[in-house]
Amino acid sequence: MTDKYIAINWNDIEDRIDKATWEKLTEQFWLDTRIPLSNDLDDWRKMTDGEHYLVGHVFGGLTLLDTLQSQDGMSSLKAAVRTQHEEAVLNNIEFMESVHAKSYSSIFETLNSPAEIEEIFNWTGSDDYLQFKAQRINNIYQTGTDLQKKIASVFLETFLFYSGFYTPLYYLGHNKLNNVAEIIKLILRDESVHGTYIGYKFQLGFNELPETEQDKLKMWMYDLLMELYANEEKYTHELYDGVGWTESVLTFIRYNANKALMNLGQDPLFPDGAEDVNPIVMNGISTTTSNHDFFSQVGNGYRLGQLEVMEDDDYNYGLND
Template identity: 65%
Template structure:
């Protein structure tokens, strides 16, 4: 990939130089992501077996269906999402960050299999994956996002990716956060917290890159893209609500999951530089048990900032609110 050089011409291929940065945020994000590195195999999920066996079959099914939905979306993100972004990079350093994101999405997708095998037998796991691979609302979400990845513009791809990372995952995250808040499945939730910590950086980083390019558009182009974005969000929200009914109706959580989804849709819009779409005060309406499942600080401290406490590979620095002020 020959690119413009600050120090002389490039004959054929340009070596990446981390000492000359076009955007300091590339290096900051690289350092943040690499300091957060983790692997599913270091979290003792099988220690949650007693909790798992104490759940009803309906509760187990809710979690299994939520997690296969997450597996599918993370698989899409690892195979297509971060990959197609590399066609539109602004710097070599951005490509390096995307390489990290790509790999960690594969770790996330694999993590759900670690959870499944720790808690279910093989026959049950086959049933779970068969359900997810044919579930219409889930497959629709994957199809909509992937079609944008394959044929959308550079900025449409970033919108789709931020919606996936900052919004669509969260209906699946609700169940483990709820159980964590009720002192159950703590190791399963530890993996989810580690995934959320990664996704919050991915969403803010791609949102920042989106904003840089969005500012370069004409006002007319900006308005067209904004209209397209809201149509996409409404379409995804409709399907997400239908999926929430299928997953959560059996235990009566659907209404509160929908509130959580809207809260995270607002987060996605914020990452892209747009005002919230859903009602003011929605954060206060999210089930406090779910918020507290991740938040150990004051009640107004956003749970995106939290770090996993039980990860065994060593302590990593907590995310701070200012880490997201790009």
């Protein structure tokens, strides 16, 4: 055997974004077990059956997508890393996607009966629109090019999750399910870093392509976005028509589809901007610390390091910095 195994050296960094992202992700480390979800039970008992159904099923959908990211998404991206440090960052992301998926089960355990939980998970395996987006993205993970896989990952992280995130952010704005929302804000902060980092790595590869190849890939990218959005419209109607939020949720989705394109260094597609999104929901995205005590209630400001939310200006890493 002649090939040498190379130890990773964090004192010799090829790409400073790898180190910066690793440090941000490790500073932001959290676990759902430190958030007192049972404090939301009073709110939950006052909510209608329709609201219970909505919350349970949007979180069921998010569980499925986080499972996809942890089991298939990150492993598919590791096949084309540029540096050892990038693989370490993807390992961190892979683990946190598992934390996210597990967190929803903690919410279910607190709020739902065993029969309700069984129904939610059965639904995730049978809902046509949810299964379409999971299978469409996974097909790209299994058969796409390296750059197509990164596009799929960013679309999932920065676009497809957000039909589910709308619900807890809306309730947070009305002072309901505040501890559930703490988990969602922590997940949002993670996903913001994940999307920007993978989008940055996409841009490095995209900028190396000949112009004709760039044009073909951009056409593929926008076609995929529209295909996913058409399905997402149906998924949103299915979940939100009963509570009358559908159009507001679709605006939120289009806004985040534009953010996904920005992460990939591309022009936005939809006219929707931040000013068009429900301000209560937008306020939930720009999270501020809940200032919980480390040993009792642990919120998105708990003291394991200084945590920062990714603001709009952070969606694009500057490739020429």
